[in-house]
Every structure is written in C-alpha cells, then in structure tokens.
Amino acid sequence: MEKIGFIGYGSMGSMIINGILSSKVLHPEEVIIATRTESKLENLKKKYPEVEIAHKNIDLAQKCPKIFIFVDTGDLKGLIREINNFFMKDVHIIYISAGLSFEDVATVFSGKTSKVIPTITSKVGEGVSLVCHSPDVNPKDVEFVDKIFGAIGDVKVINEEDLEAATNLTSCSPAFLALILMKFAEAGSRISGFSMQETEEMVIKTFYGTSKLLYEENMGVEDIISRVATPGGITEEGLKVLKRDLPPVFDELFKTTIGKHEVLKKNSKS
Numbered sequence: 001m002e003k004i005g006f007i008g009y010g011s012m013g014s015m016i017i018n019g020i021l022s023s024k025v026l027h028p029e030e031v032i033i034a035t036r037t038e039s040k041l042e043n044l045k046k047k048y049p050e051v052e053i054a055h056k057n058i059d060l061a062q063k064c065p066k067i068f069i070f071v072d073t074g075d076l077k078g079l080i081r082e083i084n085n086f087f088m089k090d091v092h093i094i095y096i097s098a099g100l101s102f103e104d105v106a107t108v109f110s111g112k113t114s115k116v117i118p119t120i121t122s123k124v125g126e127g128v129s130l131v132c133h134s135p136d137v138n139p140k141d142v143e144f145v146d147k148i149f150g151a152i153g154d155v156k157v158i159n160e161e162d163l164e165a166a167t168n169l170t171s172c173s174p175a176f177l178a179l180i181l182m183k184f185a186e187a188g189s190r191i192s193g194f195s196m197q198e199t200e201e202m203v204i205k206t207f208y209g210t211s212k213l214l215y216e217e218n219m220g221v222e223d224i225i226s227r228v229a230t231p232g233g234i235t236e237e238g239l240k241v242l243k244r245d246l247p248p249v250f251d252e253l254f255k256t257t258i259g260k261h262e263v264l265k266k267n268s269k270s
C-alpha cells in the first residue's frame with residue numbers, strides 16, 4: 001500500500017506530524033515515519049498505533065509517492081543520496097531546511113521538490129507556513145501541500161527569492177517577538193518595584209489581548225494606536241521613541257539574518 005512518508009521526528013517534525021494527525025487531514029494508517037532515534041516515536045506509537053514505523057529510510061522511500069523530510073539542514077543531502085535509488089517514480093519531496101535552495105538540492109535530486117518554512121506557532125494551529133515549489137510540481141501536488149500545512153495554520157505560496165525576508169516574518173518572528181516582550185518587561189521591572197515575573201506576566205497578557213483585538217475584533221494596527229494614544233498623553237510620547245529607534249533596528253536585523261542565510265547557503269554547497 002502506498003503511504004505518505006515522513007523522515008525526521010525532531011523539534012519541527014514531531015510538531016508537524018502531531019498537528020497533521022490530530023487535525024485528521026491524514027489518517028494514521030496512511031502515514032509511515034522513519035527517524036534516526038526510534039525511541040522518540042514511542043509516545044506517538046501509543047497514541048496512533050496504526051502509524052507505521054520504517055526501521056530504514058530506504059523501506060519508507062520504496063512505499064511513498066510523497067515524502068516529507070524534516071531532518072537538519074546538514075543531513076538532508078546525505079539522506080537523499082542514501083535513498084535516491086529507492087524512490088518511487090515521480091516522487092515528490094517536501095523539505096523544510098531554510099538554508100538549502102532548490103538549486104542546491106537539485107545537485108542530489110532532480111525530481112519534484114517543494115520547500116516549506118514552518119513556524120512553531122503551528123503547535124497551536126496558528127501562523128503561516130511558507131511554501132515554494134520547483135517548476136515541475138503540478139497543481140495536484142500544490143493542492144496536497146496546501147492541504148497538509150493548511151491543517152496546522154495558514155499557507156502562503158511565494159517565490160524562492162522572497163523566502164529569506166518572509167522567513168524572518170513568519171518563522172523567526174516568534175523568537176523575535178518573544179525577545180521583544182522580554183526586553184520590554186525587563187525595562188519595566190528595572191524602573192519599578194515589580195519583579196521580572198510580574199512585568200513579564202503583565203506584558204504577555206496584554207500581548208495576547210492585543211492579538212485578540214487584531215484577529216477577533218478585526219481592529220487594525222492604526223486603529224489600536226489611535227484608540228490608546230490619547231492626544232497630549234503619555235503613549236504618544238512612547239510612540240515617538242519607538243518610531244525613531246525601531247526602523248534602524250529592524251533594518252539591521254534583516255541585513256544580518258539575510259547575510260547569515262547567504263553564508264549557510266554557501267556552506268551547504270561545500
């Protein structure tokens with residue numbers, strides 16, 4: 001029986017596979033998984049006994065017209081070389097390694113390829129998975145990837161040349177936003193009698209409420225700003241500081257991460 005294959009059950013792989021199975025977009029009996037340390041699959045196997053575990057990557061490759069690869073960037077090309085001779089005809093590979101371009105993957109695999117940049121926010125069914133397809137991927141394949149990642153959040157299909165900027169906005173950003181909240185809370189704690197724990201709680205609850213205003217109440221960013229910033233009041237003054245100081249910080253952030261992306265791409269060629 002043909003199945004949908006998944007290789008790599010680490011941080012991202014486990015989150016995506018569990019999200020897919022709990023959303024029921026795939027039935028457990030349709031799924032076959034291989035990962036280096038099989039003991040990591042024990043809990044999944046208890047929850048979904050019908051999921052098949054492949055003890056060798058090549059066993060999985062032989063059964064699957066679609067294979068999701070969730071291994072680390074440095075392991076992806078070696079893995080493809082290992083299973084290349086065992087792929088089904090017209091196999092479609094879907095990988096998530098941010099630092100590996102289609103051009104680079106094409107040095108080891110010349111068939112249908114999609115690249116997805118997932119986000120940790122899919123753990124709660126939110127956020128945006130970015131998707132690029134190689135030119136030979138057909139509309140049915142596109143629909144399939146859309147269906148799978150659409151089960152754990154939104155899907156945005158983009159061109160590969162925009163991937164690096166977009167990765168910052170959807171995939172790196174949970175870490176960036178969490179750090180911004182922490183630094184905000186730290187500054188609040190420094191100038192008050194509140195502990196860090198107290199200020200963090202105040203900021204996080206307010207951030208959650210702000211997200212709800214944006215998404216559940218359909219308020220726009222400008223709308224929220226104008227509702228909060230009383231003319232002649234204190235928010236207005238705080239906003240002036242942020243408008244002056246934040247743009248260069250974010251310009252520097254994009255310059256640095258995109259520079260690092262280039263280094264990773266160069267290293268992955270060697």
Ligand SMILES: NC(=O)C1=CN([C@@H]2O[C@H](COP(=O)(O)OP(=O)(O)OC[C@H]3O[C@@H](n4cnc5c(N)ncnc54)[C@H](O)[C@@H]3O)[C@@H](O)[C@H]2O)C=CC1
Pocket residue numbers: 007008009010011012013034035036037057070071072073074075079096097098099117118119120171
């Ligand atoms: N953490 C994040 O937010 C994001 C990560 N990514 C990409 O996801 C990829 C995976 O990242 P993580 O899940 O954080 O890594 P991880 O190290 O937690 O997981 C990788 C898993 O693949 C397994 N593996 C490695 N080589 C294998 C092989 N040859 N055969 C079978 N299993 C093998 C490992 O044992 C491990 O369980 C990376 O390439 C990263 O660039 C992409 C977007 C976001």
Ligand SMILES: O=C(O)[C@@H]1CCC=N1
Pocket residue numbers: 098167171172
């Ligand atoms: O930091 C990284 O390289 C990966 C790719 C996007 C999010 N995490």
